[in-house]
Amino acid sequence: MSLPALVLDWYRASARDLPWRRPETTPWGVMVSEFMLQQTPVARVEPVWTAWMDRWPVPSALAAAPRADVLRAWGKLGYPRRALRLHEAAAEIARAHGDVVPSDVNALEALPGIGSYTARAIAAFGYGRRCPVVDTNVRRVVARAVHGRGDAGPARTTADLADVDALLPGDDASAAVISAGLMELGAVVCIARGPRCSACPVRSVCAWQAAGRPEYSGPRKPVQAFAGTDRQVRGRLLDVLRDAPGPVERAALDAAWSDAAQRDRCLHSLLVDGLAEQHDDGRFALPA
DNA sequence: AACTCGTGGCG
DNA sequence: TCGCCAAGAGT
Numbered sequence: 001m002s003l004p005a006l007v008l009d010w011y012r013a014s015a016r017d018l019p020w021r022r023p024e025t026t027p028w029g030v031m032v033s034e035f036m037l038q039q040t041p042v043a044r045v046e047p048v049w050t051a052w053m054d055r056w057p058v059p060s061a062l063a064a065a066p067r068a069d070v071l072r073a074w075g076k077l078g079y080p081r082r083a084l085r086l087h088e089a090a091a092e093i094a095r096a097h098g099d100v101v102p103s104d105v106n107a108l109e110a111l112p113g114i115g116s117y118t119a120r121a122i123a124a125f126g127y128g129r130r131c132p133v134v135d136t137n138v139r140r141v142v143a144r145a146v147h148g149r150g151d152a153g154p155a156r157t158t159a160d161l162a163d164v165d166a167l168l169p170g171d172d173a174s175a176a177v178i179s180a181g182l183m184e185l186g187a188v189v190c191i192a193r194g195p196r197c198s199a200c201p202v203r204s205v206c207a208w209q210a211a212g213r214p215e216y217s218g219p220r221k222p223v224q225a226f227a228g229t230d231r232q233v234r235g236r237l238l239d240v241l242r243d244a245p246g247p248v249e250r251a252a253l254d255a256a257w258s259d260a261a262q263r264d265r266c267l268h269s270l271l272v273d274g275l276a277e278q279h280d281d282g283r284f285a286l287p288a
Numbered sequence: 289a290a291c292t293c294g295t296g297g298c299g
Numbered sequence: 300t301c302g303c304c305a306a307g308a309g310t
Contacts, residue, residue, distance in 0.1 A: 037306040044296075044305090078294030085308085115308045135306050183306060192304065193299080223303060226294080235294050273293090292310085298303090 003145055003205050004167050004178050010201035011181030016188070018042065019050055020125075021180075027101040027126030029053055034118045034125075035086045040077055042187070048075055059090035060099045068286035071275065072242055080238060080275055085113025103127040116157065130175035132164040137186025138179075142167075144190060148207035150216030151192070233257050233266040234275075241276055247283035 001009075015021065020033035032052055036045040052073055056062035062070065067087060074083035089111040093101055101122065102108050108119035116134070123131040139152035142163050164182070168175040189196050203209055226232055236256040240248060257263040267284070270276040277287045 034306065039293090039305060039307060040295080041297080041305045076295060078296085079307090081293065082308085113308070117307060121306070133306085136304095137306065187306075222290095224292085229292090231293055231295095238294090290310100293308090295305100297305095299301100 001205075003202050004169060006202045006205065007181040007185060008174060008178050011177060011184055015180070015184055016042075019046060026057075027103070027122060028057075028059055030126035031089075031101050031118075031122050032086065034121045035082050035113060036077055038082060038118070039079060044077060048073070048077055056090075058099055059101065060094035062087060063091035063094045066288050067274070068288060071238075071286050075242075076239075078235075081273060082113060084274055088112045089114065101126060103129065105131060124176045124179045128172055128176045130168055130170070130172045131179070132161050132168060133179040133183065134160045134164055135183060135186075137184075137190075138164060138182045140192065141182050141186045141190045144195075144208035145202055145206045148211040148214070149218075150208065150214055151218070153216075153218040154221070230262065230266050230269070233259075233262055234270055237263070237267055237270060238275060241284060241286050244285070247279055247281070247285040249283055253284060 018033075019025070020029055029049075033045065033049055036049055036052075055073065056065065065087070067084065070083050070087045071080055074080055077083075092111055093099060097107075102111075103123055103126070105119045105123050108114050108122055109116065114122075120131045120133045121135075123129045124133050134157075136152070139155065139160055142160070143149045143152040146163060146167075164179075167182075168178055185200075185202070189200050197203055197206075197209060197213070200206065200209075208214070233256075237253055240252055240256050244252070253267060254260075254263065257266075267276070271278065274287055276284055278284050
């Protein structure tokens with residue numbers, strides 16, 4: 001059997017039962033899940049997604065909510081600008097698309113927070129369309145199973161898309177399932193560290209396996225530092241604002257980080273990003 | 289094209 | 300312990 005056929009059968013038989021994969025999930029639900037899953041593990045997203053969909057089941061519902069509510073509901077998923085972009089995208093869908101998530105990749109990519117991956121994921125998983133989806137999992141699976149390399153290396157957008165496109169059959173339904181299957185395979189079997197090849201459904205056709213699983217030798221993507229960075233400081237500051245029932249004095253933020261210069265710079269950047277605001281009395285809060 | 293943007297779990 | 304990693308996007 002071919003690689004796509006093996007992936008298809010395996011996915012149908014043993015895909016994880018994730019809430020956003022259930023048949024009753026709307027394209028909006030898929031869109032919300034894709035925003036939350038950007039750079040964020042499934043286990044952390046699940047409970048937040050469920051609460052989010054109960055509260056804001058359609059784009060216009062989210063659009064009507066204050067940003068402070070949106071940021072609190074986002075919780076500690078990380079990269080809170082995603083929450084603001086989702087909020088903005090929802091407003092645009094309500095305003096310009098009749099409260100219906102677009103199914104067209106170009107229309108999707110025009111929305112804030114939606115890039116090449118997310119647009120294609122919504123088209124494929126939300127609408128069942130044949131649309132190559134390339135994320136870090138898929139790139140790793142293709143690098144190994146198709147090209148026989150231990151890992152993917154730097155992204156090459158056009159070539160990566162063409163690789164995946166070549167794997168998909170012509171019909172929408174099975175192509176969409178295979179797209180989900182490629183991601184699932186990369187997420188639970190063909191993982192970055194310690195791939196579980198003995199449990200792999202495509203082992204018999206895997207080029208990496210056939211080549212003796214040579215170690216990856218190309219350039220590694222640099223791991224980002226975190227301790228002491230602005231990212232950590234912003235996280236600390238936002239944590240104070242999220243946990244407070246209302247506006248806080250500057251002193252409450254001062255306690256969150258000792259380096260005053262860095263703290264002020266980060267607070268300013270949060271204001272610029274629309275993740276915080278300063279009231280007339282000088283106190284700080286999440287944006288209205 | 290390189291850099292920034294959170295958070296936490298795991299080997 | 301701590302480096303590595305997790306369904307990217309925007310600039």
